[in-house]
Amino acid sequence: MGLTKVDTKGRVVIPRDIRKRMGIKPGEEFLITEIDGDTIVMKRFDVRKMLEGMIKNAKGINLDELKEETEREGNRVAKELYDL
Template sequence: MVIAKLDKRGRITIPKEIREELMLREDDELLIFKLSSNILVMRKIDFTQMINEALEEFKSLKSRDIEKIKQDVNEIAKEKIENLS
């Protein structure tokens, strides 16, 4: 965890290691939400890019990986249904 300070003009600098890890660049858009007396900062989501990246990742999966995902999803769904009872 990193603590950042607000400067007198109301700006926050996102630490370099976080910017690099998240590949944030100048002019990237961030969403700022007010939650009660706190704030939440998130990268603006590019749904088209996210979907294209997910499709590329799915294309690279092997059939055994897909079967494992199906099993995991079914197990989670089963647990959720059992918890509703």
């Protein structure tokens, strides 16, 4: 745990001991999420890992089936919303 401040440009410094333990290097990106009014969570953001996961999940997708399913769902929602 460490104490840090927000500077005039909105930047926050991650304390050195935390950076060292976690192997955080300059230029790494993080996702920042507000949990509630006084809690923020930072998670390492690895674009390569995210893209690899997306590609892995997309390999089994049949585009024709996806298009048909999208049209069916759009028609279902339109019927509900507009009493068609």
